[in-house]
Amino acid sequence: MEHKGIVMVYTGDGKGKTTAALGLILRAVGHKQKVAFVQFMKGQQTGEVEALSRYIPEVGIFRFGRDVFVDPNSPDPEDERLAREGFLTVVELLGTDLDLLVLDEVNVAMSLGLVPAALLVDAVKRRNKKMTVVLTGRGMPSLVEDIADMISEVREVRHHWRKGIPAQDGIEQ
Secondary structure: OOOOOOEEEEEOOOOOHHHHHHHHHHHHHHOOOOEEEEEEOOOOOOHHHHHHHHHOOOOEEEEEOOOOOOOOOOOOHHHHHHHHHHHHHHHHHHOOOOOEEEEEOHHHHHHOOOOOHHHHHHHHHOOOOOOEEEEEOOOOOHHHHHHOOEEEEOOOOOOHHHHOOOOOOOOOO
């Protein structure tokens, strides 16, 4: 059976979007596929990035974020610069023979205007048709919805953070 790449989206206000995408990376590597993970908006040290780099070094990791949250009302010029750099990297990767390309938190970057949604969608449409692209993050733009083959919305029912339990190593980071 011929492999056909699809566009997958994990969005919504619940926890688990990045985790779902990382599960796809694990599955793809198990099938000896070529994989890259591009992360927007996150620059802090996380367990998933550490595990990928240490245990699955064949996965390309590209990170474009600072170790602080982006102010949605007034992004720092460094956030803007990193997002532009990330966008250019994504366009380059979309022109390769990757099997799976994960764009983590790209929906947020697009919703804040840091990544141009129309240009990103156009680049995704022009990719190698065997490449699966995964977009994660809250605030999925309607342009992304139009090209997606699969959309899963992660909905928060309850979150321990609201009880005052802070982010924990191995769970959120």
